[in-house]
Amino acid sequence: MKALLPFIAAVAIFAPQQPPGTLYDEAKVPAIVLPDPLVMNNGERVRDARTWSEQRRPEILEMYRSQVFGRVPAGAPVVAARVDSVDTRALGGRAIRKLVTITFGRDPDARTARLLLYLPSGSKRPAPVFLGLSFAPVQTLSADPGVPIEGQWERIPDTKQIARAVPVDSSRGTSASRWQLDMVLERGYGLAAIYYGDIEPDFADGMRLGVRGLPAGTGGAEPAPDEWGAISAWAWALSRAMDYLETDRDVDANRVAVVGHSRLGKTALWAGAQDPRFSIVVSNDSGEGGAAISRRMFGERTRNLNTAFPHWFCGNFKKYNEREAAMPFDAHFLLALVAPRALYVASAEEDLWADPRGEFLAAVRAGPVYELLGRKGLGTDAFPEVNHPVGNAVRYHVRTGKHDITAYDWDQYLRFADTQWR
Numbered sequence: 060m061k062a063l064l065p066f067i068a069a070v071a072i073f074a075p076q077q078p079p080g081t082l083y084d085e086a087k088v089p090a091i092v093l094p095d096p097l098v099m100n101n102g103e104r105v106r107d108a109r110t111w112s113e114q115r116r117p118e119i120l121e122m123y124r125s126q127v128f129g130r131v132p133a134g135a136p137v138v139a140a141r142v143d144s145v146d147t148r149a150l151g152g153r154a155i156r157k158l159v160t161i162t163f164g165r166d167p168d169a170r171t172a173r174l175l176l177y178l179p180s181g182s183k184r185p186a187p188v189f190l191g192l193s194f195a196p197v198q199t200l201s202a203d204p205g206v207p208i209e210g211q212w213e214r215i216p217d218t219k220q221i222a223r224a225v226p227v228d229s230s231r232g233t234s235a236s237r238w239q240l241d242m243v244l245e246r247g248y249g250l251a252a253i254y255y256g257d258i259e260p261d262f263a264d265g266m267r268l269g270v271r272g273l274p275a276g277t278g279g280a281e282p283a284p285d286e287w288g289a290i291s292a293w294a295w296a297l298s299r300a301m302d303y304l305e306t307d308r309d310v311d312a313n314r315v316a317v318v319g320h321s322r323l324g325k326t327a328l329w330a331g332a333q334d335p336r337f338s339i340v341v342s343n344d345s346g347e348g349g350a351a352i353s354r355r356m357f358g359e360r361t362r363n364l365n366t367a368f369p370h371w372f373c374g375n376f377k378k379y380n381e382r383e384a385a386m387p388f389d390a391h392f393l394l395a396l397v398a399p400r401a402l403y404v405a406s407a408e409e410d411l412w413a414d415p416r417g418e419f420l421a422a423v424r425a426g427p428v429y430e431l432l433g434r435k436g437l438g439t440d441a442f443p444e445v446n447h448p449v450g451n452a453v454r455y456h457v458r459t460g461k462h463d464i465t466a467y468d469w470d471q472y473l474r475f476a477d478t479q480w481r
Contacts, residue, residue: 077359077412078363081358081359081412082356082357082358083357083358083411085357085416088355088356088357089354089355089356091352091354091355091384093352093354093389093391093424094386094387094388094389094392096115096119096391096392096395096424096425096427096428097111097115097427097428097431099114099115099118100118105431106431107431108431108432108433111428111431111432116396119388119392119395119396120332120333120396122387122388122392123329123332123388123392123393123396124285125285125373125375126285126373126375126376126379126386126387126388127348127372127373127375127376127388128287128288128290128291128294128329128372128373128376129282129285129286129287129288129291129372129373129374129375130285130286130287130291130373131287131291131292131295132275132276132277132286132287134275135275135276135295136163136164136170136270136273136275136276137163137164137165137275138161138162138163138299138302139161139162140159140160140161140162140174140302140303140306141159141160141162142157142158142159143158143159143160144156144157144158145157146205147180148180149177149203149205150177150201150203150240150244152180153179153180153241153244154177154178154179154180154244155177155178155179155180155309156175156176156177156203156205156206157174157175157176157177157178157307157309158173158174158175158176158206158207159173159174159175159176159303160172160173160174161173161174161253161296161299161300161303163258163270163273163296163299164270164273164274164275164276168273168274169273170257170258170268170269170270170273171257172253172254172257172258172296173196173197173207173209173253173254173257174251174252174253174300174303175197175200175206175251175252175253176188176249176250176251176304176307176310177240177243177244177249177250177251178249178309178310179244179245179247179248179249182247184311185308185309185310185311185312186247186248186249186309186310186311187247187248187249187311187314187315187316187476187480188248188249188250188251188304188310188311188314188315188316189243189248189249189250189251189315189316189317189318189341189472189476190251190252190297190300190301190304190315190316190317190318190337191251191252191297191317191318191319191320191323191327192252192253192254192255192258192293192296192297192319192323192326192327193234193238193252193253193254193255194234194254194255194323195211195230195233195234195254196208196209196210196211196226196230196254196256197209197252197253197254198230198231198232199230199231199232199233199234199235200232200234200235200238200240200250200252201231201232201235201238201240202231202232202235203231203232204231206231208226208227208228208230208231209223209226209254210223210224210225210226210227211223211224211254211256212224212256212260212261212262212265212268214262221260221262221264221265221268236465236466237320237463237464237465238250238252238469239466239469242466242469242470242473243469243473246473246477248473248476249309249310251300251304253296253297253300255293255323255326258270258292258293258296259271259272259289259292259293261289261322261370262370263368263369263370264370265289265370266279266282266289266370267279269289269292270292270295270296271287271289271292276292282373282374283374284373284374284375285373285374285375286373286374287373288370288371288372288373288376289370289371290322290325290326290329290348290371290372291329291373293323293326293330294326294327294329294330294333295330297317297326297327297330297334298330298333298334298336301315301317301334301336301337305336312336313338314338314476314480315336315337315338315339316337316338316339316340316341316472316476317330317331317334317337317339317340317341318341318343318472319341319342319343319345320343320344320345320463320464321343321344321345321346321413321462322345322368322371324341324342324343324344324345324346324349324350325342325345325346325348325349325371327340327341327342327345328340328342328345328349328350328393328394328397329393331396331397331400331402332393332396332397333396335400337400338400338401338479338480339400339401339402339403339475339476339479339480340397340400340401340402340403341402341403341405341472342394342402342403342404342405342418343405343464343468344405344406344407344410344413344462344463344464345404345413345418346358346359346410346412346413346414346418347359347360347361347363347364347413347414348361348364348371348372349390349393349418350390350393350394350404350417350418350421350422351390351413351414351417351418351421352389352390352391352414352417352418352420352421352424353379353383353386353389353390353417354383354384354386354389355414355416355417355420356383357411357414357416357417358411358412358413358414358417359412359413359414360380360381360383361376361379361380361381361382361383362380362381364376365377365380366380389421390417390418390421391420391421391422391423391424391425393421394421394422394425394453395425395428395429397425398425398428398429398432398434398452399429399432399433399434399452400452401452401453401454401475401479402422402425402452402453402454403453403454403455403471403472403475404418404419404421404422404453404454404455405418405455405456405457405458405468405471406418406419406455406456406457406458407457407458407459407460407461407462407463408445408457408458408459408460409459409460409461409462410461410462412462413462415457416442418455419442419443419455419457422436422437422450422453422455423436423437423439423440425453426453429452429453434451434452435451435452435453436450436451436452436453437449437450437451437453437454437455438450438451442457443455443456443457445457445458445459446458446459446467448471452479454471454475456468456471
């Protein structure tokens with residue numbers, strides 16, 4: 060039973076905390092007035108791309124750094140990458156597999172993360188890549204026997220301490236449905252992933268074991284109210300993975316998409332908002348604190364986030380508990396930070412906790428920024444039929460099913476990449 064704990068946890072991590080009284084009735088959603096991303100803090104309207112890029116966009120970034128995710132401290136931990144192995148005949152010759160160790164900080168306090176990178180075999184050109192964080196160690200992405208196995212972080216019931224579980228060979232491929240590696244490779248794309256626990260374990264007291272606990276991070280002290288939470292640390296690590304991808308001659312660094320599901324969808328949005336090197340940003344069921352409009356008060360609320368997961372966001376975000384209307388921003392501001400790059404927002408019909416209509420509304424309301432920058436947004440404000448994607452440079456779908464990332468989702472993201480990159 061002990062050996063199964065880490066992979067039971069990988070499933071349980073998706074279980075939402077839905078208290079009694081959660082609003083799921085559209086008829087009871089309050090009338091809301093959303094702030095305009097094209098109106099600056101001084102009240103002046105943004106009318107050209109230069110004003111957006113030089114003035115308004117930095118204002119919104121500062122809002123999210125100081126009030127939501129927290130800023131990375133000056134002099135963040137040093138980072139280095141080392142290629143440990145390359146197999147040009149992985150997966151029966153269908154892929155090139157690279158194992159890369161990314162080191163954060165210096166010995167003796169350094170943290171290490173394993174980046175697993177698959178590229179399609181036979182390509183004569185550098186491959187475009189989808190990059191994301193995984194909820195479990197990277198051997199769970201496929202049954203590939205060439206990937207070393209690692210244990211997942213867990214809390215030991217008797218001692219309440221956080222520790223790495225014993226690696227289990229049967230864990231190989233247990234998350235394969237969420238990554239669709241075969242589909243990605245067959246379509247000519249690469250896939251790269253890091254276990255998010257390698258950056259910081261996802262526990263309220265996990266900071267001391269992650270990059271935020273390093274001497275060049277917060278040094279193990281409680282972060283200041285505007286300093287990085289765990290999502291900001293995970294997003295920062297995605298950019299450090301991008302640093303490596305830029306050095307890999309087999310990767311087309313101009314065509315890298317950052318993708319994430321649930322809390323890691325929030326992470327992908329924040330990484331993509333800050334780092335313009337990600338040319339496509341994909342949010343899958345990211346919900347409250349991600350792509351969903353908070354003012355709707357539908358499904359998960361800010362208070363739920365900050366109570367169940369107090370380590371995800373910066374301390375200042377807690378002042379918006381039960382006060383979403385007081386935010387000088389909302390989710391459409393976060394989505395607008397991706398403009399003019401390509402953005403895909405996806406929801407699931409049964410995932411009311413993540414508020415599919417709120418995610419769609421945010422995508423709609425980010426549209427004027429895309430249009431200002433010369434790109435077409437969703438092109439509609441009518442909520443689409445299930446399994447009928449809509450949009451242009453901003454794209455959206457709501458699929459059948461529950462909170463998950465599925466083959467249907469991946470098929471849409473790959474089709475979107477085809478249109479944006481080819």
